[in-house]
Amino acid sequence: MKSKRQLNQSSTNSRKVNFRDGKKRLQTIAKKGEALGTCATFNEKYLCCRVHVLRSVHNCPFECSYCFLQNYLTDGSTKIVDDIDTLIHEVENKVSAEPGRLFRIGTWELGDSLALEKESGQAAKLIHFFSGLKNAVLELKTKSDCVDSLLSLDHRGKTVISWSLNAASVIKNDEQRTAPLGHRLSAMQRVFRAGYPVGLHFDPMIFHEGWQEGYASLVQRVFETVPPERTAWISIGSLRFNPEMRKKIENNYPDSRLTCxxxxxxxxxxxxxxxxxxxxxxxxxxxxxxxxxxxxxxIYLCMERWDVWDKVFGYHPDTAGHLDYLFAKSLYERYSIGDIAPTRNDYE
Ligand code: SF4
Incomplete structure (x- = not known):
């Protein structure tokens, strides 16, 4: 990737600017501090899945009206960590310290894993690295259809390519500049044919007129596209945001009905x-x-309590560690991911 570091290191650094400005300026940066951590939404009062996140991209060219980044990353640029070797080194150190457990590691916490892949080539390098790791699986989560450069890679089934999915009308109204549903599904089919496990995230579900038909039709279209048995995992979640986001959403997306x-x-x-x-x-x-x-x-719920699991699924995992273990067990049994059969003690 040609270095844009100097090119774009403009005077936007400390200024607070409109969040949209930051979506237009792409900047490559060196890794600062720890890039690998637990998902920021982890909270002991909710049943979390304990996924790990690699903060390798900061900001996103898309415009989802519910996106927390409009309240969080406002320094006027989109940043991609370009010294992949240091990212890799950090991941290697972390996962090798606990060889008995499987780490799920996603790059989507502060942006979309693939929206900028054409410019960065970052995901391809990470796929290559994860293909050789015994106890870790990479999750690339996207609302894009930017997958073609990944199709011929030797991923060895160690990368799950996931889509954040929503009813077609929600995509149209509240996920501006993302790939339309048909494009996402067609990309999903290409990825599946290239042998990647696919992840599905029906999150955030949004209450809107006709939501029952919208989500039923979405599920139908997804499984007309990929065989359900090729699905690595499926999450369900609903709209949630910090209260101070309400004004931001109303100002930035005046046509959105989200806050009603x-x-x-x-x-x-x-x-x-x-x-x-x-x-x-x-x-x-x-x-x-x-x-x-x-x-x-x-199939799991994102950021919900035990009682909601009971009401929806008729059971709940005991702890976040238990849920983490259930992921490892499912992946080991279905895809032989993880090298050794997981034991629950390693996850508590
Ligand atoms: S795709 Fe994700 S990171 Fe990008 S704008 Fe939408 S919610 Fe935010």
């Missing part, structure tokens, strides 16, 4: 739809998924 719904403040300082509505949305989606998805594929 009744929402309640949770222990993690985020607002969500009221519980009966969330449960009814999750049950509906889960019911649609169960028409297609065989036993053994892990």
């Amino acid at each position: 719904a009744e929402m309640v403040l949770g222990d993690d300082a985020k607002v969500r739809y009221v519980k009966p509505l969330r449960v009814s949305m999750y049950r509906h989606l889960y019911g649609e998924l169960k028409k297609h998805v065989p036993q053994g594929i892990l």
Whole structure:
């Protein structure tokens, strides 16, 4: 990748600018401090999946009206860590210290894993590196269709390419500049044909007129595209954001209806739809998924409590560690990922 570091290291550094300005300026940076950590939404009062995140991209060219980045990354640029070797070194150190457990590591916490792949080539390098790791799997999560440069790589099944999916009308109204649903599905099919496991994230589910039909049709279209047994994991979540985001959303996306719904403040300082509505949305989606998805594929809720799991699935994992173990077990049994059969003690 040609270095844009000097090219774009402009005077935007400390100025607070409109969040949209930062989506237009691409800057490569060196890794600063620790890039690998636990997902920032981890909270002991909710059942978290304990995925790890590699902060290798900061900001995103897309414009989802619910995106927390509009309230978080406002220094006027999009940054990509270009010294991949130092990222790799950090991952190697971390995963080799706990050889008995499987690490799921995603690059999507502060941006989209693939939206800038044409410019950076970062994901391809990470896929190559993870293909040789015994106890880690990479997750690249996207709302793009930028997959063609990845199709011929020797990934050895150690990278899951995931899509964040939503009802077509939500994509149109609240996920501006992302790939339309048909493009995402066509990219998903290419990735599946190239042998990658596919991850599905129905998150954030958004309450809107016709949501039942919208999500039922979405599930139908997904499984017309990829066989459900090729799915590595499936998450379900609903709209949530920090209360101070409400004004940002209304100012930045005045046509969005996101902030019209009744929402309640949770222990993690985020607002969500009221519980009966969330449960009814999750049950509906889960019911649609169960028409297609065989036993053994892990379906989980993102940032929900134990009682909501019970209401939706009729069971709950005991702890975040238990859920982490269930991922490892499912991946080991279905894809032989993880080298050795996982034992629960290694995850508590
Ligand atoms: S794709 Fe993700 S990171 Fe990008 S704007 Fe949408 S929510 Fe934000």
